[in-house]
Amino acid sequence: MNWFAQTFRKVHIIYASPLWAKERGTAFDAEEYADSLAGASVDCVELYTKDHHGICYYPCSLGLTFSHDVVGELLAALRKRDIRLIAYFSVCFDNYALGLHPEWRAVNVWGDPCKVGPFYMACWSSGYMDYALQQIRELAQGYTVDGYWLDIMPYVRNVPQTEWMSNSLPSPCYCFSCQKGYEDETGERLPLLETPDSQVGNPLFGDLSLQQIVGQPFLAHHAEQAYQFLLGKGEAFLTQAMDILRSNNPQALITYNGANSPGDPFDYADLVSIEGHAPLYTRQSFIARWGRATGKPFEILVSAGLPGGPLGGLWCRYDHKPPPLLQMENAISLAHGGSSVLGQFPYPDGSTDPAQYRGYEQVFRPTAEVEPWLRQPQSVSDVGIPLLTKPRTASLFWYLMSEGVENIHQALLDYHYQYDVIRNLDDMESYQLIVLADQAALSDSEIERLKEYVAGGGRLLASGYSSLWDENGRRRDDFGLADLFGVSFRRDPGLPYVSVRLRDEALVDRVTSFPMFAEDAPPVEVSLNGAAALGDLVYPETNRTSGTTVMWGNAPPDEDQAHPGLCRNDYGKGVCWYAAWPLRTGGLSNVWIKRLIKELVSDVLTKPVLTTTAPAGVEVVLNRQDGRHVVHLVNHHIGSPDRPSFDEKNGLVLDNLEIQLDLARLGVESVQRVYAPPQSDLSYRMEGNNLVVQVPPLRAHALIAIE
The missing domain is CATH 2.60.40.1180 (Golgi alpha-mannosidase II)
Structure with a gap:
């Protein structure tokens, strides 16, 4: 186990001092800074060495330089106080370099640059990568630090998603480097793909919807080729950067933003690093459980600043959250054996607010007192929830699969069942129940293992598109688990919502007799093939349009359009329940679905631990x-x-x-x-x-x- 898993009191220092700021660096005092951190019981800091503006806070032959060697001065001061330092480096945001070289920017099919807020995104295929590698080389040669933290590393397939705190790859990119490189590698022109979010003027890049994945395989194939091409360029950069860092500092840890997340196509980093922000505390818990499942040390990057906007923390705020809120967010990680890294935003002149350290102290001093009870915990759980994403070979499905598991997580969390997110199927027999939530892309070996588990007496609750694709993203003619589910896939009816009508009297008594509206849950049309239907999916009389509303409501469920929805199938010595729609549990609109999950789980867990x-x-x-x-x-x-x-x-x-x-x-x-x-x-x-x-x-x- 590396040292990172033994430390629980970390701060992420976002020191940025843009050219326009007053008094840049005039108040920076490394000794005073280190004293303040030590007084707050901090044991590790992650320090900006290069920011999104393109400013380097260490002497460097490329880029904008700063008045202080912030890295060298603070590193020496921290060493005296036994505080570790991890060097942060902004990779694909560099407004200075990308302003000088617009040909290095990622652009969409109309030539619009990929821009996130004020910052341009560099393309993995461009000459910028040699520029960034030289900056990284000089950083590694100049300082012996404890680790490296690379930011803005866009690798994740940008399937439509709610914000997952991962850097999505802007693909396809139509810069000249990409167009020429793609043709050189494949012998074909880069296909011109117009996807739902790639309109003129849209600052971000989009990818395919689930309906396009299912119904337009030709489009899906070309989008996948374009993604894999650009991903290969990004991988080449990562491996070169890691070689440089390891050759100069073999003992240092290396990670990057989004490392080892469910959508990360690589497994190179030494630890799991994922952002998770208030007020999405159940998301933070999900990240922590995923981090534990990887078997690597993990951190959740948490903004100490108060949240800004509708979602997520705002790293760059000077007013911090009250200490009890930071204590709670920190505790979510600690409960699963990880750590929350709390952000700090100094002023551009290099000074910091003393109130920040008082807040850190109220979080970290109690943490230090209980550290012997935090190290190397092993979970004790009744339920296993496989999250079997394959973001390199089945890149289109990582978010569908992650979203399914996160929704089950939300339900089990509130009902206090003990459960694990699991990354493989080796140890399923230690659980009383396995929940296979929308695990769309499964290998033949995973399918056989699930069948073996249930046939031997296991209990399985499955949902949605589970097993309809293989591990390479190829569509099967039927569910790979069709005989286990006791149903066969018929079609995707293309509906954005559906009603669920329970037929089993015991479930009706314990859940509801209402037709449960399953929102944002595209149904799967199936036929019975040995299973018994406990409930139906009832389609609406017609799709909702401006001309087919009932007042402001949807068309009513049409009982003449009922299809098997919730099914139960005996298989060997075990039982499988299958729900023919994605199980969504967030918000008031899904409270009955959440209750249904609780009742199905309680039927299995008659004696929870x-x-x-x-x-x-x-x-x-x-x-x-x-x-x-x-x-x-x-x-x-x-x-x-x-x-x-x-x-x-x-x-x-x-x-x-x-x-x-x-x-x-x-x-x-x-x-x-x-x-x-x-x-x-x-x-x-x-x-x-x-x-x-x-x-x-x-x-x-x-x-x-x-x-």
Whole structure:
């Protein structure tokens, strides 16, 4: 295990001082800066060495230079205080270089440059890459740092998605370098693809919709070729950069923004690095569970500044979140064995606000006290959720597959089931239930392994397009798991929504008799092939148009257009449930679908390893660690965007909560001590084989150890 997994108190220093700013660098004092970080219990910093403007904060023969050697001065000061330094470098944003060389910019089919906010995106195929590699070489030769962090590394296939905090590859790019290089490599002209988001004036690049993937294989093939060409250029840059860094500093860690994310087509980085921002706390939890599943150390990049805009944190704000909110976000990572790296935004003159360090101290001092209970945790879970993305060979499907798992995550999180996101199918027998949520692209070996699991007595809940494509993104004639599902694929009906009508009386009693509106969940039309239908998908009488509304509502469900929806199939000694639509759980519009998932899971988990009286919105995580069990409770409510709860007098504190652990399931014969680390004993009682623990008052994070 590398050192990164042993440190939990990190700050991401976004020092940028553009040419127009007043008093650039005049207040920068490395010794004072390092003293402030040490006083706040910081043990590692990630420092900007080159920013998006193209300014280098170290002596460099290329690019814009700065008045201070910020890297050298701060590195020396941090070394005296045993604080590690990771060097950040902005790769594909460099407005100075791309302003001088517009031919280095990524452009769409009309020649419009790819521009994110004020910053141009460099093309992997252009001469800019040699420029950036020389800057990286001089950085590596000049300083012995603990790691390197490369930013703006666009590799992920830009399928339509809600913001996933990954850098999407602007493909196809139609700069001259790409057009010439593509023809040289393939013998064909770069195809002129107009995709949904590539209109004139659109600053970003788009890719194919799910309907285009299913219904227009010719278009999908050419889009895939263009992506793979440009991805190869990006991979060449990454391997060259890593060779330079490793040859000069073999012990340093190397990572990049989005490294080892579900959409990352490579596995080169030494750790998982993914952004996750308030108020998407369930997204942060999902990233943490994914990070743990990779088997690598992981970090979640969290803006300490208050969120700006409708989604995500704004890195470049001087007013920070209140400490309890940062404590909560930090605790989400800690609960899964990772760390949240909190952003810091100094002023362009090099000074910082003392209030920032007071906030960090309130987060990191309590973290330091409980670090022995954080290292190398092993999860204890009842449910496994495979996330089997193949972003290099089946690039179009990574987001569909990730979105399916994230929605199941949202449901299980609120109902406090213990579950893992899993990256392979090797150890499915350790779980009572496997949920295969929209895992569209599966290999033959993965299909056989799933069949083996269920035939041997396993329980599987599957949904949507699972197994309709192979690991190379080739469409199968039928689901690869058709015999396991007990249904066969008929067609994509092309509907944006559908109603789900339960037919099973027990489910109707426990969920609802309403026709459940499944929003943003394109249905899959199937025929029964051995399964029993527990519910139907009911299509609307007609598609919604301006001329076919009922007032402002959709057309009603047409019971004459009912198709199998929720199906149950006995297979060998096990059982498979299949839902013929993507299971969406976010927002009020999906509360009944969320409830349905809960009831299906509870039918399998009759004796869960952990139960609790905590409400939805409190994340509860059970780990096995160093000969004991450790339970984390993280109160997401404290960061509610409209009702933030951080005031000492009237802030929300949850009291009189209990957790109950099945000791027989845990293999624990007796309990010697129950306490809140580091040393506060807690009251508990035994009820048969169950240990019942009184949770201490919960504001942001509570930790319970059982020995």
